Amino acid sequence: MQLDAKLVDARITTLDEERPTATTMGIVHGRILGFDEDIADLPARTVIDAGGAAAVPGFFDAHCHTAWFGLTLAALDLTRLPGGLPEVYRRIEEHAAGLGPSEWVNATGYAHRDYDDQYPDIEILDRISGGRPLFIRQTSGHAAIVNTEALRRAGVLEPGFEDPDGGRIVRDAAGRPTGLVEETAQELIQQLIRPYAKDEMVAAIERATRHYAGEGITSFTDAGIAAGWIGHTPVELAAYQQAADSGRLHARAELMPSIDALHPVTAHADDGITSGLDLGLRTGLGDDMVRIGPVKVFMDGALSGETAALTSNYTGRDHAGYLQAPREELRRKVLEAAAADWSLALHAIGDLAIDEAISIIAEAQRRYGRRDRPHRIEHAAVVRPEQLALLAREGIAVTPQAAFFESIGDGMAACLGPDRVPWLYRGRSFLQAGVLLAGSSDRPCAEGNPLRGMQAYAERLTRSGAVLAADEALTAEEALRAYTIGSATAAGQQADKGTLTAGKLADFVLLSEAPMDVAPDEIAGLEVLGTARGGQLYG
Structure with a gap:
């Protein structure tokens, strides 16, 4: 028998209590065949020489917003600018000047706590955006900052407008909008921007998951797609499938549809199903790369x-x-x-x-x-x-x-x-x-x-x-277990992920040291030397 790959000269922490450590690992068809003496005599098509590096199970981020993160990597970033609000205004004005007269000014990364709890002045935003609608997504995702043109297009300035359930257009003492839009009220603005094109979403997913590869992330859960203020397009699942099919998805994806994507369905009365997705799609559908x-x-x-x-x-x-x-x-x-x-x-x-x-x-x-x-x-x-x-x-x-x-x-x-x-x-x-x-x-x-x-x-x-x-x-080990076993179990994927165990997917991270072998304040400084998905090193 020939292995597809063999990891050698590694300090492997499996997190599997039955076999906690090893130095070599054999891989066939993207899964772990065995360790050390089990595979010592088997040749391999590819040998991954860890050079004494630490190896741990691949990291699983159980709640992130991958497509959104990918979009932010190509957007105007207003995160903690050293020049404060004046620099925020300057960057927005410079960015807006390069746009067409009808294009939206889109920015991300603003957090009021980074700017002495201040929000941008809507009158200044109106002036520097040059008549264009503006949408700045707060870092939390639970609020946005917009200008008057965006509010006008969304109908907020119409007589008799009422805030939606679960959201609010923040107003000053005189009743004028301040530009801050909270929670579900964001969707009033976002529906003017969305849906994003599928190709744009594929590009965002690729940007994000390439970034993940450098951090040891082999799996993630995108916590809210397809609908509501958290989604980007009703075909967001198709964008993930296209990314996977074209080799542009660089980590395994679990996708949470927003409940707003579910709609009334007419099933047999005995089923008791009145709401769902077409064809009865539900949690669990998919494969090792993309699943619901x-x-x-x-x-x-x-x-x-x-x-x-x-x-x-x-x-x-x-x-x-x-x-x-x-x-x-x-x-x-x-x-x-x-x-x-x-x-x-x-x-x-x-x-x-x-x-x-x-x-x-x-x-x-x-x-x-x-x-x-x-x-x-x-x-x-x-x-x-x-x-x-x-x-x-x-x-x-x-x-x-x-x-x-x-x-x-x-x-x-x-x-x-x-x-x-x-x-x-x-x-x-x-x-x-x-x-x-x-x-x-x-x-x-x-x-x-x-x-x-x-x-x-x-x-x-x-x-x-x-x-x-x-x-x-x-402890460092408890935190590591949360990012591996804990996340895999929460996703119902503990049979395939979370530990380095024979039969499971060969997803692992090579580190300069294992997190539990350094002081707590040194964990973040550990070097990710490589990330492997299915036994193939890709980062």
Whole structure:
């Protein structure tokens, strides 16, 4: 027998308790055949000499926005410009000057906390955009900044206009729009820009996943495609398929359709299916490169914009955020999806939204049973102590993002207050309670490098140097397991991914050192020497 590839002279950490370490690994048809003595005498067509490097399972980002990230790589980037708002204005004006008179000014990366909690002045934006409509997507994704021309085209300035459910056109004391558009109200503007062309989406997917290759990411979940304010085109799945078919998809994709993509269907009365996708498509369809994941549902917004739904007010404020739709409407839509055999991924950041998400998932499981792929709560950012046992009892997976500590940790702590900071983006208490923890970034809303995410889990440092809820810190190995085994299990793909085990996909990362072999503050600085998917080194 001849191997397709053999990895040699590697310090392999398998994360498989039955065989935790090895130095050689044999690969056939993209899967692991065995280790060390099992394959020592077998020749190989290709030998990958690791030169003593550390090898760990490929990283799996369980919640990111890959197509969106790819689009940002080609957009005007306003992230943390050193010149402050004057530089923001200058760059927008220069960019707009190079556009045609009817083209949109599109930008990304703006975070008000990077600019002393200030937003651009709409009057200045109107002047520097030269009459063109302007759309700036906030880093969080839960708000956007627009100019008057964009609002006019969206009908916001018409008499009798009312904010949509789950969203808001922010206005000043005189009732004039400030240019800030929150949550579902963004879709009023986005529907003027979308759908993006399929070829443009393929290019964005290629840009993003080439970037992933340099960071050791072999699998990811794109958390919201096809519809709603999070989607880009109703044929977004086709764009991923085209990218895969043409060799332009460089990591394995799991795709979460937005629940807004589901529509009424007429099935047999005995099926109990009233909502879904055509042909009965549901979670699980696909192959090793592209598959359909859970349906994505927004329960609430974000802490950065104080739109996440809390059980008590934000510190110093007279409001507690809000749900994206009335409770009963959310419940009905989610249970209809569960009846159509969809796994559920409920975006819930505030503890009130998490209450609602747990309740709905528990009801879905009572009615329809538990699925092989667990239902999930995306982010699970503000979790009260008593909610931990409920999450564990219902077998709900969570995808918190430690990467937010550096970028907005200080702001989150300020808006929650000291009593609630210990509940923020938990780590250790999830593991102690038996809750399935998946590693994720929410990129481009936060830093997406998995090694930096692991370091953030271990350190929990904010930009100011504060440590948020030190008791929630993970060890380096626990953080690595979250980004590998945890994510694979949350995606129902633990039979193929998460550990380096005979029979599983040969997806691995070569590193200068394993994360657990260095100090926590050195994890992010580890060098990715190569990324392999199916045993083929491509980064």
